[in-house]
Amino acid sequence: MPIEFEAPKPIVQTQFVLKTVAEEMMRSRSRYFDEHEHEIPWDYIEFMHTAMKAIGVGSLAPKEKASGGEGGNGKRPPIAYQVLASQIEMLSWGDVGMYLVTPGGGLGAAAVQAAGTPEQKAKFLARFVGEKPTIAAMCMTEAGAGSDTASIRTRAVLDENTREWILNGEKIFVTSGDKSITEYEKLGKGFVVVWASIDPSAGRAGMRAFVVEAGTPGVKVAKLEHKLGIRVSDTASISLVDARVPYDHILGSPTVEKTTTGFKGAMATFDATRPLVAASGLGVARAALEFLKEKLAENGVQIRYGLPRQKLTSIERDVIEMDIMLKSAWLMVVKAVWMADNKKPNALESSMSKVKAGDGGTKITQKVVEILGPLGYSREFLAEKWFRDSKITDIYEGTGQINRLVVARQILGYSGKELR
Amino acid sequence: MYSFDPTEEQQMLVEAVGKYAVNDLRTAAREAEETRELPKKLVSKGWEIGLLQASVPEAYGGFGERNAVTGVLAVEEMAFGDLAGALAVMTPSLFATPILLAGSEEQKQTYLPRVIEGEWSPYTAALIEYTFDFDPNALKTTAALHGEEYILNGEKAFVPFAKDAGSILVYANLDGGTQGFIVEKEAAGLTISEEREKLMGLNALPLYRVRLENVKIPAVNRLGGAAGHDFAPILASMQLANAATAVGVANAAFEYSRDYAKEREAFGVKIAQKQAIAFMLAEMRTEIEASRLLTWEAAWKLDTGKEDAWTEAYLACTGAADMVMMVTDRAVQILGGHGYIREHPVEMWMREGRGFAMFTGLAIV
Numbered sequence: 100m101p102i103e104f105e106a107p108k109p110i111v112q113t114q115f116v117l118k119t120v121a122e123e124m125m126r127s128r129s130r131y132f133d134e135h136e137h138e139i140p141w142d143y144i145e146f147m148h149t150a151m152k153a154i155g156v157g158s159l160a161p162k163e164k165a166s167g168g169e170g171g172n173g174k175r176p177p178i179a180y181q182v183l184a185s186q187i188e189m190l191s192w193g194d195v196g197m198y199l200v201t202p203g204g205g206l207g208a209a210a211v212q213a214a215g216t217p218e219q220k221a222k223f224l225a226r227f228v229g230e231k232p233t234i235a236a237m238c239m240t241e242a243g244a245g246s247d248t249a250s251i252r253t254r255a256v257l258d259e260n261t262r263e264w265i266l267n268g269e270k271i272f273v274t275s276g277d278k279s280i281t282e283y284e285k286l287g288k289g290f291v292v293v294w295a296s297i298d299p300s301a302g303r304a305g306m307r308a309f310v311v312e313a314g315t316p317g318v319k320v321a322k323l324e325h326k327l328g329i330r331v332s333d334t335a336s337i338s339l340v341d342a343r344v345p346y347d348h349i350l351g352s353p354t355v356e357k358t359t360t361g362f363k364g365a366m367a368t369f370d371a372t373r374p375l376v377a378a379s380g381l382g383v384a385r386a387a388l389e390f391l392k393e394k395l396a397e398n399g400v401q402i403r404y405g406l407p408r409q410k411l412t413s414i415e416r417d418v419i420e421m422d423i424m425l426k427s428a429w430l431m432v433v434k435a436v437w438m439a440d441n442k443k444p445n446a447l448e449s450s451m452s453k454v455k456a457g458d459g460g461t462k463i464t465q466k467v468v469e470i471l472g473p474l475g476y477s478r479e480f481l482a483e484k485w486f487r488d489s490k491i492t493d494i495y496e497g498t499g500q501i502n503r504l505v506v507a508r509q510i511l512g513y514s515g516k517e518l519r
Numbered sequence: 520m521y522s523f524d525p526t527e528e529q530q531m532l533v534e535a536v537g538k539y540a541v542n543d544l545r546t547a548a549r550e551a552e553e554t555r556e557l558p559k560k561l562v563s564k565g566w567e568i569g570l571l572q573a574s575v576p577e578a579y580g581g582f583g584e585r586n587a588v589t590g591v592l593a594v595e596e597m598a599f600g601d602l603a604g605a606l607a608v609m610t611p612s613l614f615a616t617p618i619l620l621a622g623s624e625e626q627k628q629t630y631l632p633r634v635i636e637g638e639w640s641p642y643t644a645a646l647i648e649y650t651f652d653f654d655p656n657a658l659k660t661t662a663a664l665h666g667e668e669y670i671l672n673g674e675k676a677f678v679p680f681a682k683d684a685g686s687i688l689v690y691a692n693l694d695g696g697t698q699g700f701i702v703e704k705e706a707a708g709l710t711i712s713e714e715r716e717k718l719m720g721l722n723a724l725p726l727y728r729v730r731l732e733n734v735k736i737p738a739v740n741r742l743g744g745a746a747g748h749d750f751a752p753i754l755a756s757m758q759l760a761n762a763a764t765a766v767g768v769a770n771a772a773f774e775y776s777r778d779y780a781k782e783r784e785a786f787g788v789k790i791a792q793k794q795a796i797a798f799m800l801a802e803m804r805t806e807i808e809a810s811r812l813l814t815w816e817a818a819w820k821l822d823t824g825k826e827d828a829w830t831e832a833y834l835a836c837t838g839a840a841d842m843v844m845m846v847t848d849r850a851v852q853i854l855g856g857h858g859y860i861r862e863h864p865v866e867m868w869m870r871e872g873r874g875f876a877m878f879t880g881l882a883i884v
Contacts, residue, residue, distance in 0.1 A: 100522040101529070102588050104816045105823075107520050181521060404830045408837065408876070409652045423838035426831075427809035430816055434808075437521050451805045500798075507797035510804050511781060518792050 100176070104430075107178050110185045117186055120150070121193025126481075129194045132331035133484050137323055139278070140197055140331055141285060148202045148232035180371065180436035184378040188429075191382025195488050196329035198379065199274055200234075202286075203227050207235030207279065209372055210292040210308055214350040223310055226287055233287030236279040238270035238311075238337055239294045246501040248294065249303045253339065255295040257346075257353070264309060264349065266295055266342040269321065274495070276335030277320050280313045289313045291337065298355045308350040317342035328487030373449045373496055374435035377456030380492025381429050384456075384463040387485045388421050391467045394474065417466055424459040431455050450497070450505040457493030457502070464489040523815075529589050535568050536593050540600025545771075545864075548601035551723035552867055555715070557607050565597070565608035566639035571615055579631035585619055587756065587818035590884025591763035595811070598767030602871050603723035605764065606881055610679045611635070614642035614688050616883045617699055617753045623744035626701070630686070641680035644688035644699075645729050646757070646880030649676040655690070655697060655754055655879065660731065662691035662700060662741075669693075669700060669741060671708075671734040677718075679881065681711045681727035688742065689731065690750075697750040699742030708734040720870035751829045753883070755821055758836035760882035762814040765839035765875040766807060772850035772868040773803045779854055779863075796853055803846045810835070810842040818884070840875040847872030 106114075124143050132140055190198035204211070204227050211223045226233045244250040253268025270293065273279075279289040290312045298305035311318055322336040346353075395402070395414070402418050403411065411419070431452040438445035464486040468475035475482045493499045508518050525533065543561055551557050570593050575581025597605035615634040618626050634642050648659055660673025671691050681687060689702045702709060712728035742748050777800050780791035790796045817835040820828035847869040851858035858865045 100520060100524060101526045102524065102815055102819060103520055103522045104819045105520060176520065176522075178520070405656065405833050407652065407654045410654060419834065419837060420841075423813065423834050426816075426834065427813040427838060430812035431805075431809060433521055434523050434812060437523060448808075451808055454801065454805050455809055503798045503801040504794070506801035506804060507791075507794075510777060510800060511791050511797065513792070513797075518794075518797055 104433075106185070107181065109178065110182055113182065113186060114189055117189040117193075120147075121189055125190070125193030125197050128197070129481055129484065130478070132194075132196065133328075136325060136330040137333060138331075139283075140200060143197055144200060144202050144232050145285070151203070152228070177440045180375075180439040181433065184375055184432055184436045187375050188378040188382040188385070188432075191379040192386045193382075194331070195379055195383050195491075196331035198382075199329060199332035200278070202232030202234055204235045205275060206237035206372060207290060207292045207310075210237055210350065211310065213371060214308060219310070219347070219350065223290065226289075229287050231285065231287035234275050234278040234289045236273050236275045236289070236291045237294075238273050238276065238291045240272045241269065242271055246498055249306070251294055251296060251306060253293065253295040254299070255297050255307060255309060255344075255349075257297070258343070261343070262346040264344040264346065266293060266309060266311065266317075266339045266344060268293075268295060269336060269338045271322075271336045272324070272495075273335045273337050274332060276337050277323060277333040280311070280315075280318055280337065281320055282313055291318075292350070293337075293339065297353070301355045305355050307353075309344050310348040310350065311339070311342060311344055315342050315344065327490060328484065329491055369497060370444075370446050370449045371439050373453040373502070374432045374439070374445075376492060376496040377428070377435075377452040378432045380456045380460035380489055381425060381432065383485050383489040383492070384421075384425055384428075384460040387464045387467040387482055387489070388418075388425060390480070390482055390485075391470060392418065394471060414470060417470060421463045421466060424455075424463060428452070428455040428459040447506060447509040450502040450509070453497060453502045454499055454506060457499040460489045460492045525588075525592055529592055532568075532570075532573070532589065533592050533596050536570070536596040537599070539565055539568060540597050540605070544597070544600030544604040548604060548723070549861075549864060549867070551601070551603060553722075553861075555722050555725075557604060557723050557725075561604060562607050563639050565604065566611075570594075570597075570609065571612045572635045575615070575619060575631055575635055579619075579627050580636045581631070585616070587759055587821045587884050588815060590756075591759055591814050591818045594760055594882060594884055595763040595767040595770070595814075598764035599771045600767075601723075602764060602768050602868075603721050605767070606679060606721070606724050608639070609760075609882055611639065611642045612883050613644035613679070613881075614686060616756065617644070617688060617742060618701075620752055620756065621699070621743045621748035623739075625739070625744070626742070630701070640685070641683040642686055642688075643678060643680050643684045644690070644880070644883075645675035645678040645681070646690045647675065647677045647877070649674060649728070653877070655757075656750070657695075658690060658692040658697055660689070660691040662693040662698060664693075664738070665735075667738050668735045669738060671700060671702070671731040671736065673731050675729040675731070677716055677726045677881065678711075678729045679727075680725055681729050682725065687729065689729070691731075693747070697754075698747050699750075699753070700736055701740040701742065702731070702734060702736055706734050706736060708732040718874070720867065720874050752821070754879075755817070755829045755832035756883045757879050758832040759814060759818050759821065760884045761875060761879045762810065762817070762832075762835040762839035763884065764878075764882055765843040765872075766811045766814060768868050768871055768875075769803070769807050769810070769839075769843040769846040772847045772865055772872070773800070773807060775863075775865060775868075776800070776803075776850035776853040776858075779857075790853075799849050799853060803849055806842045806845060810839045813838055836879060843872045843875050 255264045279291050293309045296305045317340045320335045321338040324334040435448040435452040468486045572581045573583040574585035662669045710730040716726040783790045813835040817831035850865040851869045
């Protein structure tokens with residue numbers, strides 16, 4: 100197919116529906132949940148679950164069958180990640196914190212999807228189309244290991260007698276960790292995917308992911324964080340004390356070879372999810388930029404597109420610069436997910452989209468608050484909230500700096516050793 | 520559907536252009552810049568690739584259809600070799616493409632075969648004016664209808680190959696809007712400067728000042744005939760070309776400084792192994808990608824007649840001008856003292872880099 104930028108029909112259709120959801124279910128509650136941290140937006144969760152069940156999807160996670168390509172009718176090119184990126188952008192335009200609370204597998208299911216066997220996928224992913232809304236999460240970060248995931252200290256030891264893995268360690272910054280492992284009446288049984296070492300002497304080669312079910316003895320929420328933004332989304336510390344996990348809950352090979360396939364599995368997950376996080380950040384940025392344009396129009400300020408820059412006002416230049424940032428960052432996201440859909444290696448494009456969206460998102464929301472002055476700074480409007488919310492995009496799923504490192508290694512052809 | 524794969528024909532064309540850009544334009548670039556002279560053979564060879572010819576239908580002597588996406592792919596690659604050389608090769612497009620886009624049937628029949636059949640010859644166009652607040656939509660050069668003639672007055676700057684050009688497409692302000700007029704060399708009142716323009720960059724490209732004093736041209740020479748034409752698609756096509764050439768120059772500077780950083784050692788390692796340098800390169804590559812995709816999308820919108828195509832081309836052009844300045848400046852910075860020396864091309868690209876904020880009108884896709 101030649102170069103083309105027409106959004107596929109399924110995207111256009113869902114965008115229409117999701118915009119209504121974003122306005123009715125999210126924007127209207129944005130301020131309340133920002134000011135009532137750790138309250139759970141049950142009506143949003145239940146609404147989304149019912150809605151997704153009605154259209155036959157259990158979560159926002161990509162499903163190969165639904166998207167054509169392999170297993171589909173084989174005629175249309177696969178677009179699952181493209182659809183997902185557009186959905187996430189629109190929901191984040193509504194409220195990024197609430198989007199993170201959308202029932203479904205989230206990053207936990209994404210890890211199973213990326214690194215699980217067909218049996219594991221069947222076993223762990225079925226629950227997301229069940230009766231109750233169900234949530235899963237990814238546990239990667241530790242107090243001493245943020246972006247430096249190779250220094251993870253959580254250990255997994257095989258009990259040869261029971262053929263169970265015994266996990267010990269403490270994970271922090273787990274998005275939706277509470278809703279994944281705490282057994283709420285209104286939620287189905289979730290899980291977390293825990294990254295742990297099966298052989299610390301092997302470094303990255305010893306790193307594996309384990310599916311840990313809600314209700315596993317020894318697993319509990321140790322702390323809920325109080326944050327700058329995305330307050331409606333819980334960020335949990337999860338402690339694992341002699342937590343026993345069935346043998347077949349390991350994602351990837353249970354033996355350590357001299358390779359780093361296990362670790363690369365985690366990184367492959369990031370290749371798929373980074374542009375999605377970028378999409379989320381751009382949703383917030385678009386919300387802010389649109390709000391600014393509305394306010395400017397209300398006050399009779401026109402943006403004269405097409406004028407040479409020497410003739411533009413400072414505000415016009417700022418707005419045009421933000422338009423360029425937002426549009427081009429979005430296209431980078433689209434390209435990265437299009438590559439993911441078409442099974443093209445996209446480590447470079449994926450990280451570049453995250454760098455651009457992280458930069459662009461924070462710059463745009465910061466600028467919008469600045470230009471709006473007191474209106475921007477006041478909690479009467481949402482601009483200040485979007486400013487606080489958007490900062491996380493440049494941090495989670497790899498900080499802007501980590502993604503620069505990934506991009507640099509790709510363009511220079513360097514290994515992690517050659518460019519630290 | 521979204522897709523980022525060029526067609527096979529586009530790939531073949533880009534490959535052919537790429538070969539010429541690297542093997543011919545790049546190798547000749549420094550000497551051409553210093554001597555202010557582009558070898559004729561060099562330009563002819565680029566012309567023979569047939570970028571313009573492939574965008575003109577058979578009825579007018581060409582062998583294809585004009586496509587802005589193909590255009591931006593090709594001109595990026597051409598500019599990757601050398602900007603001045605690329606602009607020289609593509610100068611006849613400045614005259615032919617607007618006629619193709621907006622000319623009357625008669626104008627197409629008359630001029631297109633003349634331009635594209637045979638050797639490269641200096642047909643050109645004059646858009647830019649010598650004023651700090653130059654605005655292609657509010658020109659100071661004027662046109663006024665008097666009976667069967669238009670009378671043109673004003674001064675144009677940076678007109679490529681004006682000295683040798685047989686016909687120049689001059690843009691002027693007619694009743695507040697921009698319109699093109701085909702001015703023949705012999706027209707009374709048309710003066711072309713003896714001296715070439717002396718600029719910070721583009722020294723290899725012969726650019727001239729063109730004065731029009733009560734130049735009378737027949738009414739049929741108004742682009743599009745008596746009814747005239749819409750300027751927006753022409754301007755958008757120029758902005759796209761400007762954006763695409765900016766991406767090409769930026770990519771040249773990026774690749775050169777990246778390769779240098781992988782060779783150059785300091786403190787026992789390659790400087791590319793230092794995050795300070797590696798991160799600069801990562802950001803350069805990211806911004807190039809951002810500009811390139813925005814340019815592609817704008818070109819696609821132009822091809823498919825989307826109503827926001829003009830705005831998008833403007834945004835792509837504006838963004839690319841910032842991007843190329845950032846990238847070329849950093850390329851010089853990465854080479855350090857060596858970057859400042861004219862033995863390396865990065866200082867030339869940096870001088871060109873600043874120019875993209877005012878180069879709209881020097882190329883068209």
